Amino acid sequence: MKLQSQWTYCYKKGLRGAKVSKDHYLDGDKLFFVLQYGDFPWTSLILQLDLNTQECKTVYEEKHIVGRLGICDNDRFFFTSMRARVFCVAKDGTLVWETVLQKGNPSTEITMDGDRIFVSHHGVYCLDKNTGEILWFNDDYDQKTRCNLLNLEKGIVCGASGELFCLDKNSGESIWEVGEEFGINQCIQLENGHLLADHSHESFIIVDPNEGKLIKTIPSKGYLYGKPVLQDGKLYIGDGNDVMDSTSGHMSCYEVSGDDLKEVFSHPTSGAVSTSAVISGDRLFFATEDSYLYCIDKNTGEDLMAKKKTKGICRDIIVRENEVIVLSDKGQVEVFAIV
Numbered sequence: 011m012k013l014q015s016q017w018t019y020c021y022k023k024g025l026r027g028a029k030v031s032k033d034h035y036l037d038g039d040k041l042f043f044v045l046q047y048g049d050f051p052w053t054s055l056i057l058q059l060d061l062n063t064q065e066c067k068t069v070y071e072e073k074h075i076v077g078r079l080g081i082c083d084n085d086r087f088f089f090t091s092m093r094a095r096v097f098c099v100a101k102d103g104t105l106v107w108e109t110v111l112q113k114g115n116p117s118t119e120i121t122m123d124g125d126r127i128f129v130s131h132h133g134v135y136c137l138d139k140n141t142g143e144i145l146w147f148n149d150d151y152d153q154k155t156r157c158n159l160l161n162l163e164k165g166i167v168c169g170a171s172g173e174l175f176c177l178d179k180n181s182g183e184s185i186w187e188v189g190e191e192f193g194i195n196q197c198i199q200l201e202n203g204h205l206l207a208d209h210s211h212e213s214f215i216i217v218d219p220n221e222g223k224l225i226k227t228i229p230s231k232g233y234l235y236g237k238p239v240l241q242d243g244k245l246y247i248g249d250g251n252d253v254m255d256s257t258s259g260h261m262s263c264y265e266v267s268g269d270d271l272k273e274v275f276s277h278p279t280s281g282a283v284s285t286s287a288v289i290s291g292d293r294l295f296f297a298t299e300d301s302y303l304y305c306i307d308k309n310t311g312e313d314l315m316a317k318k319k320t321k322g323i324c325r326d327i328i329v330r331e332n333e334v335i336v337l338s339d340k341g342q343v344e345v346f347a348i349v
Contacts, residue, residue, distance in 0.1 A: 021055070021342055028340055030338065040060060043343075072097070095111070129159075130155045132152050135147050160198070167219065175187040196236070237286045238286075248298075256299060281300030
């Protein structure tokens, strides 16, 4: 298998500090993503790119860091800005509402439950989805937060630089907390209902969400910062060999059996893994911080192609039919044909 370059979209050449979002929204042939560039206080643009005509327009501009596009619901985007703001913006660029938070700059992570949205950073906020009104704020966990907010039936689970914790969705009151020195990055729910969280200290933790009980800690291959992908009883996750200056990493696959993880393969890389695993059929695509794109067999970890150099650090990957779309910092949108 090979990837043949088709075309590249670049908003503007020579942008200082260009960085694209780690997520996207695809509406037919319309691709929405965030581009951040410049120096303090920075500029972030929500862009809409037509993948057929390659025409692009700016949907919304924010004079600060918008790290992710967030959630799209009912033709509206919900996202945060490091200017201590939460926004609701229609796909046509109309600002529906903007809410100033009481404390701290929010994480890029956001989740939704019915008519409520939840954001976090030095605490967790619950906002009304329709008006942006703050319904409650819990700052019991006044720590830096980069973890996703996991929406469970009985509560919202989040991780801070210390604990993994669960809050009541209606009141914001704490239900349980686990740990004191965890640096939680991502949390998912396993098929048996238990939670698996990864943190930067080279390990996974398994937690019973009903009792808030730590079940076990499992070593990983390296420092974990990416989002685990669970498919067909297997867990896929990338890592790096250092917190800040990784020079290598792995894309690993584990077989999940109850609360145990058994390594299936661990594919070495020349840089820390910069994206989640993106699976299409038996192909697993991912990228690394030294600007390479990989494609391996999801079952064996064998290379299906020679690693491909991208124009910048790849943050997100889209696979559709015989086409691979890469969101990278300097190239912004790179389109390859699978041949």
